[in-house]
Structure formats: C-alpha cells, structure tokens
Ligand SMILES: Nc1ncnc2c1ncn2[C@@H]1O[C@H](COP(=O)(O)OP(=O)(O)OP(=O)(O)O)[C@@H](O)[C@H]1O
C-alpha cells in the first residue's frame with residue numbers, strides 16, 4: 001500500500017527568525033530521497049519540525065501523512081503513525097538502558113505489550129544483523145556512546161519500529177566508513193514498497209551505499225533543485241554557489 005508524506009509551503013521560524021520559507025517536498029513509499037544543502041539552509045530545522053519540537057514554530061503550510069495533518073499530532077502520535085526521526089545529535093537519557101528504551105518505544109508505537117522474551121529475541125536478531133555486540137543493549141542510552149555507536153543504536157531502533165517513513169539527519173562528517181555502512185544497511189534493509197526515507201546529508205559518500213531515487217537541494221529554507229543521483233555528483237564537483245546565485249537573482253536580492 002502506498003503511503004505519502006507531503007510537505008506543502010512550509011514556513012517555520014525560531015525566535016521570530018524565519019528559517020523555512022515555503023518548503024515543498026513529497027515523499028512516497030518505495031522512494032529514498034536525499035536532502036542536501038549548505039550549512040544553515042534549514043535541513044535540521046525541517047527534521048525537528050517534523051518531529052514536533054516545540055521551539056520550531058510553524059507559521060504557514062502543512063505536513064500531511066496519507067492526508068492527515070501531522071502538525072496537529074503530538075510527537076508520540078507521529079511515531080505511532082509511522083514517522084521515524086533520527087537525529088544529528090541524539091541526546092543522553094540518564095538511567096535508561098538501550099534495551100529498556102527500545103522496548104518502551106516499540107510497545108508505544110505498536111500499542112501492544114511484547115513479552116520480554118519476544119522482545120529480546122527480536123532485538124537480538126536485529127543486533128546481529130547490524131553486527132552489534134550483545135553488551136550494547138545493557139548500556140545506558142547514549143551515555144558515552146561514540147558517534148558510530150549512536151548511529152548503530154538509531155538504526156537498531158528504526159529496524160525494530162519499521163516506520164513508514166524514516167527521516168535521517170546525518171552528520172556523515174563524523175562517521176567512519178563502518179558507521180556509514182551500518183546506516184546504509186539499516187535503510188537498505190527496510191527499502192521496500194512500504195517504506196520511504198529522507199536522508200539528509202552533506203556528502204556523496206553515504207549516497208554510494210544508499211542509492212537515492214531523488215536528490216533535493218535546500219537553499220535558504222526552500223528546495224531549489226530536484227533531480228536524480230547525477231545532481232549530487234554535480235554538487236560534489238561544483239559546490240552550491242551556482243545554485244545560490246540563481247536563487248538570489250530569482251528572489252530579487
Ligand atoms: N534552536 C535554534 N535557535 C536559534 N537559531 C537556530 C536554532 N536552530 C536553528 N537555528 C538557525 O536556523 C538556521 C538553519 O539551521 P539548521 O540547523 O536547520 O541548518 P542545517 O541546514 O541543518 O545546517 P547544517 O548543514 O550545518 O547541519 C541557522 O541559521 C541556525 O542558526
């Protein structure tokens with residue numbers, strides 16, 4: 001069954017400063033989209049807004065998941081409806097182990113209580129797939145995790161939750177090749193008719209492992225170019241200035 005996440009004319013501000021200025025993007029299940037763009041263009045703002053972070057004020061536009069208004073849903077409701085958001089800087093949660101966190105998240109999203117035994121079996125299967133050490137599950141969430149370990153943990157969460165759409169904000173600059181491969185393995189494992197992803201990234205490196213169907217370029221709060229994989233290669237070669245100049249001319253600055 002096809003799912004659609006539609007972002008229409010989205011305007012978002014932080015402390016009265018406009019950041020997203022009319023963003024349009026439609027993500028369908030079965031598709032992997034890459035979102036690229038210079039520092040400060042608003043990529044992380046988009047992921048926080050999709051998550052429902054209270055600091056990000058939507059002043060105009062809408063976000064629809066299969067026609068339903070996402071912006072009216074509380075963050076946990078968004079997760080239950082099948083949105084998964086992984087963050088550039090996942091935070092530490094004191095006193096909660098990875099296993100407990102994942103079990104709570106899974107039960108909350110499924111709306112059923114999985115037995116401890118069934119949960120551990122499922123978790124172990126996914127951990128094996130991601131080549132994670134068993135001891136990892138007993139650690140406290142994100143406490144002292146390396147960048148790569150945080151990524152593994154996020155991917156473990158995504159594989160368990162099996163969302164309709166994954167929004168992944170990558171600091172791939174901080175990820176070694178193994179961590180990149182883990183992220184890619186997670187996304188590729190879910191790749192199907194029932195799953196779509198928006199992968200936010202700066203470099204082509206990760207796009208070598210996750211083949212995007214569509215590549216978007218965000219400049220100053222809007223998507224200014226959309227193309228295929230060749231667009232990301234063109235960006236690698238030419239940078240963003242050529243697009244920025246067009247945008248400035250078009251927006252009359
Ligand atoms: N919590 C905040 N408070 C104040 N300004 C913010 C906040 N979050 C984002 N901004 C501003 O919004 C703009 C867009 O930031 P955002 O983090 O969305 O960019 P980005 O495209 O993710 O950049 P990068 O590629 O560096 O990750 C920046 O000017 C940033 O300073």
Ligand SMILES: [Mg+2]
Pocket residue numbers: 043044045088169
């Ligand atoms: Mg960012």
